Amino acid sequence: MSNHIIPYQHQISQSDRTAIKQHQPLLIWLTGLSGSGKSTIANTLERRLNKEFGLHTYLLDGDNIRIGLNADLGFSDTDREENIRRIGEVAKLMVDAGLIVITAFISPFQRDRDRVRTLLPAGQFWEVYVECPLEICEQRDPKRLYAKARLGQIPEFTGVTSPYESPHNPELVLHTARDPLEDCVNHIIQKMIEEQIIKTVN
Secondary structure: OOOOOOOOOOOOOHHHHHHOOOEOOEEEEEEOOOOOOHHHHHHHHHHHHHHOOOOOEEEEEHHHHHOOOOOOOOOOHHHHHHHHHHHHHHHHHHHHOOOEEEEEOOOOOHHHHHHHHHHOOOOOEEEEEEEOOHHHHHHHOOOOHHHHHHOOOOOOOEOOOEOOOOOOOOOEEEEOOOOOHHHHHHHHHHHHHHOOOEOOOO
């Protein structure tokens, strides 16, 4: 970073932005293998928070980010790291704006997820592990990505030719091979209520 860049101090803080909302700011970081159910959970969670609770949310999804903000990145370890770094910085700004931000990214490396955590105030980053056995993810394979990876058509594919590091100590673990979608979403919402992220229920 250049020594000539000096961050501007805003007069309105995160607390000021939060005071006019019915919830606390939060980054819900869904991580797991392709096909584990991250995007489905994220979309259902955002819909319910918006429609049932009237909360201010925004969803960042892996594929959508890669065709826009991160269209210049590949899938090498270095590019994966940069992908998560940029997403973390974007999410940080959104949380500072007072939003509940939901992300759905494989984000295979623990160090990258930990780095995002350090960007946010304590308690405003929840690592949510969407746990699903590899064989079940492969059976689902909605985009036929595993099939292509097994044929060598997709190099460096997480779970096949590139590793996935399961979270060490996540705030929540969702078992999508065992539990229905609504149960998984309810687990997140219940924790949000318990932790007083949601201040009022409409």
